[in-house]
Amino acid sequence: MVAYMPDQDATGVRDPADALAAVAALRRLADQLEDAAVEQAMRSGWSWPDVAEALGITRQAVHKKHAKRLIAAGVKLRRRDDVRG
Amino acid sequence: MSAVDELLAAVLAAAEDEARHDSSPTVEARHLLLALAGEPEAITQAVLGPVGLDHQGVRAALDREFEHSLSTVGFSPATYALPRPSASPDHPRLGSSAKLALERGFASVARKKDLRQAHVLLGVLRAEVGSVARALSLAGIDRSALVDRVREGLARSERPDGEEAP
Numbered sequence: 001m002v003a004y005m006p007d008q009d010a011t012g013v014r015d016p017a018d019a020l021a022a023v024a025a026l027r028r029l030a031d032q033l034e035d036a037a038v039e040q041a042m043r044s045g046w047s048w049p050d051v052a053e054a055l056g057i058t059r060q061a062v063h064k065k066h067a068k069r070l071i072a073a074g075v076k077l078r079r080r081d082d083v084r085g
Numbered sequence: 086m087s088a089v090d091e092l093l094a095a096v097l098a099a100a101e102d103e104a105r106h107d108s109s110p111t112v113e114a115r116h117l118l119l120a121l122a123g124e125p126e127a128i129t130q131a132v133l134g135p136v137g138l139d140h141q142g143v144r145a146a147l148d149r150e151f152e153h154s155l156s157t158v159g160f161s162p163a164t165y166a167l168p169r170p171s172a173s174p175d176h177p178r179l180g181s182s183a184k185l186a187l188e189r190g191f192a193s194v195a196r197k198k199d200l201r202q203a204h205v206l207l208g209v210l211r212a213e214v215g216s217v218a219r220a221l222s223l224a225g226i227d228r229s230a231l232v233d234r235v236r237e238g239l240a241r242s243e244r245p246d247g248e249e250a251p
Binding site: 028 | 150173174216
């Protein structure tokens with residue numbers, strides 16, 4: 001939550017260097033969060049389609065980005081026809 | 086592989102490990118700096134050591150920059166208590182900040198066979214914006230003084246009378 005301060009610009013950050021660095025840091029944080037959250041979901045038995053829908057991206061995209069890493073980490077991935085329990 | 090290629094390959098391999106540890110899909114300039122801080126190369130150690138930038142010091146400075154940059158828009162990474170994700174088995178790609186650092190490092194050497202790890206350090210330190218420059222600035226470290234010290238170290242090692250082991 002960004003507090004509104006009248007003497008600052010729309011992003012609430014005075015220095016453009018800070019605003020740009022914040023964008024880079026948020027992207028980094030989002031990537032880390034995505035890795036952690038997808039792994040947590042798949043470890044708890046979520047399916048790829050559900051994870052993809054929750055993230056708002058395609059199943060192919062989420063699979064391409066995470067499958068190899070999770071398989072290497074020994075996460076037991078659900079098959080397509082398994083039912084979420 | 087030539088000696089130069091081996092030196093570079095060692096730094097890049099260490100930087101890839103740093104990227105994986107960081108859950109980063111790309112190797113960035115900050116990973117090159119972490120890798121260099123962990124290497125025993127003489128010029129790099131002589132420049133980074135006295136300002137407290139050993140491997141742990143670099144990591145602390147980078148973490149502080151990350152947290153500071155998030156805090157400027159009201160975020161704190163500490164609020165998220167998700168478990169650490171498993172590392173990817175893939176080779177992280179070279180990201181744009183690392184490419185720029187390597188280009189700048191290579192630009193500072195006349196003959197490729199003279200390329201050393203200190204040139205890579207020079208390339209990393211020459212970036213005026215980005216997370217490394219900000220991390221050094223937040224830690225109160227004079228980046229341009231470090232650039233000068235690397236240049237001096239390289240000039241000394243390139244003189245025949247001051248020959249240092251490659």
